[in-house]
Amino acid sequence: MKRDLYETLGVAKTADEKELKSAFRKLAMKYHPDKNPGDAEAEKTFKEISLAYEMLKDPQKRAAYDRYGHAAFEQGGMGGGGAGMGGGAGGFSDIFEDIFGEMMGGGRQRRSSGGRERGADLRYNMEISLEEAYAGKTAQIRVPTSITCDVCTGSGAKPGTKPTTCGTCQGSGRVRAAQGFFSIERTCPTCHGRGQIIADPCVKCHGQGRITEERSLSVNIPAGIEDGTRIRLSGEGEAGLRGGPSGDLYIFLSVKPHEFYQRDGADLYCSVPISMTTAALGGKFDVATLDGTKSRVSVPEGTQAGKQFRLKGKGMPVLRSSQVGDLYIQIQIETPQKLTKRQRELLKEFEELSSKENNPESAGFFSRMKDFFDIE
Ligand SMILES: [Zn+2]
Numbered sequence: 001m002k003r004d005l006y007e008t009l010g011v012a013k014t015a016d017e018k019e020l021k022s023a024f025r026k027l028a029m030k031y032h033p034d035k036n037p038g039d040a041e042a043e044k045t046f047k048e049i050s051l052a053y054e055m056l057k058d059p060q061k062r063a064a065y066d067r068y069g070h071a072a073f074e075q076g077g078m079g080g081g082g083a084g085m086g087g088g089a090g091g092f093s094d095i096f097e098d099i100f101g102e103m104m105g106g107g108r109q110r111r112s113s114g115g116r117e118r119g120a121d122l123r124y125n126m127e128i129s130l131e132e133a134y135a136g137k138t139a140q141i142r143v144p145t146s147i148t149c150d151v152c153t154g155s156g157a158k159p160g161t162k163p164t165t166c167g168t169c170q171g172s173g174r175v176r177a178a179q180g181f182f183s184i185e186r187t188c189p190t191c192h193g194r195g196q197i198i199a200d201p202c203v204k205c206h207g208q209g210r211i212t213e214e215r216s217l218s219v220n221i222p223a224g225i226e227d228g229t230r231i232r233l234s235g236e237g238e239a240g241l242r243g244g245p246s247g248d249l250y251i252f253l254s255v256k257p258h259e260f261y262q263r264d265g266a267d268l269y270c271s272v273p274i275s276m277t278t279a280a281l282g283g284k285f286d287v288a289t290l291d292g293t294k295s296r297v298s299v300p301e302g303t304q305a306g307k308q309f310r311l312k313g314k315g316m317p318v319l320r321s322s323q324v325g326d327l328y329i330q331i332q333i334e335t336p337q338k339l340t341k342r343q344r345e346l347l348k349e350f351e352e353l354s355s356k357e358n359n360p361e362s363a364g365f366f367s368r369m370k371d372f373f374d375i376e
């Protein structure tokens with residue numbers, strides 16, 4: 001169980017930016033590896049608080065965390081080795097480099113010139129029916145996201161003008177300063193790390209290089225998809241900052257429970273109640289199947305409760321294959337209720353005419369039990 005990020009920093013969920021920063025500074029001073037050489041525990045704590053701060057100081061990541069918890073930053077999923085959810089620059093190590101770069105004045109320069117940043121990953125929850133999972137579908141979804149500004153093509157500068165190199169940091173995006181016992185290299189306050197000054201910002205995006213818009217996306221849901229599947233649409237997430245690459249869009253898919261069918265992998269199960277007389281005398285009934293047709297099930301005379309009938313090929317398709325699962329009909333037997341006088345008479349008469357051969361299981365059960373426990 002991962003620790004709560006707010007708890008890690010020792011702040012309330014309502015903490016503002018200032019409180020977060022001061023809590024982080026205090027803890028960072030205490031657990032910094034330079035101050036605790038060779039102390040693995042302190043180093044671990046330092047990493048935890050650094051990561052917690054990195055997540056919470058970003059309003060977008062913080063919102064994602066408040067909503068989804070740690071799941072918002074889970075790694076991997078479909079497609080293998082995707083970037084972390086909401087991870088600005090692709091996962092843990094980059095986040096780290098970022099914070100260490102900031103804290104320790106290390107020479108690791110992650111930002112390329114112009115302050116390019118990868119856009120955030122987005123999550124979209126989609127619920128589909130079992131019928132839709134069976135047939136597959138093309139879904140149109142609307143994703144609110146920020147995209148590259150079309151006017152300045154992401155540079156943030158008014159068309160016809162160009163960003164100029166920042167005089168404070170000479171374009172590196174970072175400046176050195178002494179703070180406490182650290183020599184800190186920090187983000188340049190003049191250009192906010194871009195290394196460039198936009199004297200004449202683009203009117204449409206106000207120099208951000210991106211604008212917020214709702215996009216319509218067409219998503220292909222393949223036949224046979226399972227509940228809990230994550231679909232990654234590479235590059236369909238939020239646009240990067242100032243020309244950086246876009247994040248990914250993750251579709252978290254859930255399949256609604258079905259009124260009649262339970263699913264187990266490619267197989268479907270359907271519980272069918274039949275009357276006691278149908279079970280005893282035999283009979284037929286039709287079940288509707290997901291392919292839009294119906295299948296006839298013949299119940300032989302003397303069918304017992306729990307008996308399964310298999311309808312071959314009437315289950316779910318197997319993802320990206322030509323295989324199809326089966327549908328299992330599970331028989332339940334309904335004992336008649338609210339008998340009329342006449343029905344009761346008939347059943348009593350039936351009972352009088354019954355022999356052990358009519359109910360070998362129950363007759364046999366009680367005689368075996370008597371023998372086993374040696375009782376009369
Ligand atoms: Zn623009």
Ligand SMILES: [Zn+2]
Nearest residue numbers: 166169188191
């Ligand atoms: Zn600068």
